Amino acid sequence: MARNIQSLERAAAMLRLLAGGERRLGLSDIASALGLAKGTAHGILRTLQQEGFVEQDAASGRYQLGAELLRLGNSYLDVHELRARALVWTDDLARSSGESVYLGVLHQQGVLIVHHVFRPDDSRQVLEVGAMQPLHSTALGKVLAAYDPVAHSEALEAERESFTAHTVSAPEAFEGVLDLTRARGYAADVEETWEGIASVAAPIHYRRRMPVGAVGITGAVERVCPSGELRPELIAAVRDCARAVSRDLGASRF
């Protein structure tokens, strides 16, 4: 077995020290309790502080456990919280794009639709909350597979059914699509899942760039993709919406 990494062992010891007994400790207390030089202890504490695992009290200069550490054990975002935060932004996306809006998260081997806003044209539409969409061919699914490593392996391991002549199924070609998605910051599905239907989606990030879902618009290929090109203003509107929801969830600016 390889030798353990000493600084990680020391960081772990510091966290245990701060978690037990005295809640707030000064630098010299910590250094002497662990038998470290003050400079060494300070370097480790500063790193932990940057990661949010330790916080320093501004008045006393003493250290305590950070909020990030508490979040770590409870870090998944409730999908209903995601919907509540996305509500105004997705309404506005439907309004400005004139198309229906879907919000999806990874669930088992596919995309679970957790929010759906109707296309604003007064036609009869059915709420599709709770429906599943494929990971490899839809815009929402490609975004999830491109940004979330769990979704990525699900999409690679699953059988990628060819729904239409445009579906990309071969592994190398599919990886190429995901690379392109990451490079551009959005994914498209032009008749790859359903004939006549096109969609565009972008990732929603939670704290520290954790991908938690994807938001996108879906509509007739003639409107979304006239003369074979996705309309740039639609792409911009989708990405603006995804950024706005991410900001609301507390993701750092990007």
Place this chain on the structure above:
Amino acid sequence: MTDAHTAGPFIAAIDQGTTSSRCIVFDRDGRIVSVDQKEHEQIFPKPGWVEHNATEIWTNVEEVVAGAISKAGITSADIKAIGITNQRETTLLWDKNTGEPVYNAIVWQDTRTDALCKELGRNVGQDRFRRETGLPLASYFAGPKARWLLDNVDGLRERAEAGDILFGTMDSWVIWNLTGGVNGGKHVTDVTNASRTMLMNLHTMEWDERIAESIGVPTQILPEIRSSAEVYGEVTGGKLGDILGGIPVASALGDQQAALFGQTCFEEGEAKSTYGTGTFMLMNTGEKAINSYSGLLTTVGYQIGEQKPVYALEGSIAVTGSLVQWMRDQMGLINSAAEIETLASSVDDNGGAYFVPAFSGLFAPYWRSDARGVIAGLTRYVTKAHIARAVLEATAWQTREITDAMTKDSGVELAALKVDGGMTSNNLLMQTLSDFLDAPVVRPMVAETTCLGAAYAAGLAVGFWSSTDDLRANWRRAAEWTPRMDADIRDREYKNWLKAVERTMGWLEDDES
């Protein structure tokens, strides 16, 4: 693509609410261009008393209007009118010579007039003025609050009789200040706000001299009653005079009526329900003021200019969103309000449990102050997930009880329910609502229906929109839930709910309630 909504002209709407004042700028499609908002202090001098500093509120209104205009990056030339919506019933008296409030505004939730209202009921009880005003004698309404101020602020009654004092709900206070204040400000209110004072006769739309005398409010302090959509005056003087001088002030609607208007419920039988901490449901009853025998309020829905007034029936539910907050804060069963849906979705039904949150008695349609909350039907099988489900079902069943009362009073069946407010993001609740009502539940695309209603009324008054048909064309369906429940299951569950409601009644003994 229907974007690029930065091209004017626009309408600005002020929402002077219970916890904050907001201003939203809307474009012709009814889309939001900019928002500014500022909270004000909630003053609790004694248990049951709630006050606001009206001077702080006016300063905040000035700031948010200026803020919203500046965020939109537009000038007064782009604004065609300003509309107002407000927390209802909150009461203020001020000196018309100095513009100074004589006391804090007494907020609608304040219960200091409980005893006064009992006394005013004399031998008749709380329905003494119901036929004329549509309201029971309860501490919410403005008339008795004004009487309390006249009785309890030194020398106030004399100043009022000398003609130095003005009365107003928050619409009147904002309009008076907007239109010049001490320098010729317009002292007006609209029919919807006036209908919440207990001083206006619903059938004539005028102050009822006899009732005003019985309650003890001199009519010379009362504002002129105008329609909800007409030009009351122009922005004049003060901080806003510089930015928006000359812009017409062209609508006023109480907040719930504004939401009815913003949801474009212009036809008889159309109804909206706003799901927040509590829930307020209003149904348009057309040109008929319908007396309620089922514990609902009869109120004015709106009046556009010279047109006939449109009436509404109103039912309120005291505890809806606040029950979810209670599950989070007092019970600690969830970490955020949205998580109630996650917990409730983990089971298929309520497991036999029913939760009647009669925390401060039962409201419409029962009006039983001796009731207290009950969780009924408990067995060892019941988990916290079943209770979460029962919490959501409580909101849906209480809505059903109000709609049943409305149908009974008006003879109009509910065709569909238009919903707004924070709880509409709860998909399970919306589906349950549709199942229990056996009617479609529809959410519009603009969540800010209250401000939108005030903007719509102001826009109609100045010809920005030509008719209510124009406004309907702006309304967009964002989601619709349709009933999926079998009728026999619905009937059985409703029966169980009603049994649980029975069990809340009479919990308090006579001398406690």
